[in-house]
Amino acid sequence: MAIRIDIKELYEIFEATPSEQNIMLVGTHGIGKSRIVEDYFTNKGMKVTALFLGQMSDPGDLIGLPRLNEETGKTDFMPPYWFPTDGEPIVLFLDELNRARPEMLQTVMDLVLNRKLAGRRLPEGSRIISAVNDGEEYQVGELDPALVSRFNIYNLVPTVKDWIKWATSA
Numbered sequence: 001m002a003i004r005i006d007i008k009e010l011y012e013i014f015e016a017t018p019s020e021q022n023i024m025l026v027g028t029h030g031i032g033k034s035r036i037v038e039d040y041f042t043n044k045g046m047k048v049t050a051l052f053l054g055q056m057s058d059p060g061d062l063i064g065l066p067r068l069n070e071e072t073g074k075t076d077f078m079p080p081y082w083f084p085t086d087g088e089p090i091v092l093f094l095d096e097l098n099r100a101r102p103e104m105l106q107t108v109m110d111l112v113l114n115r116k117l118a119g120r121r122l123p124e125g126s127r128i129i130s131a132v133n134d135g136e137e138y139q140v141g142e143l144d145p146a147l148v149s150r151f152n153i154y155n156l157v158p159t160v161k162d163w164i165k166w167a168t169s170a
Helices: 007-016 033-043 102-114 160-169
Strands: 003-005 022-026 047-052 066-068 075-077 090-095 127-132 151-156
Touching (some): 007 151, 033 047
Parallel strands (some): 003 151, 022 151, 047 090, 090 127
């Protein structure tokens, strides 16, 4: 069950939530979910990597492409362009989670559960935040309860005052 919050409360949640706990933001389109996440964590000095899961069609987009490791004779996966290789923590923003194809969601499950993809672990201190649109007016898929249970879920409903403040500062 999602807890209803406004933007000010979302900032407090970002501060209080340990990096090991995943966050899911639920809300209508156009309220600033993506921008709020990017602005907040960029201002904290963290790199924010946004992945639009509704636009990805193959798990290789997330885990990277396979290649033969000449030394071991086994298949490895080359890290995708977005995967952090410098050891610095990132904020991985999984936008449009409920628009992702089922085969993508299986890959996401390993990511949110184990914080790794194709055997590569996200750097310590990395955060995973997702955003979904909810409602009958959206063409979205139902998310597996096992996946959803890996997130702290918040229904973001900005107050008029908070939204105007955010929108005029953008």
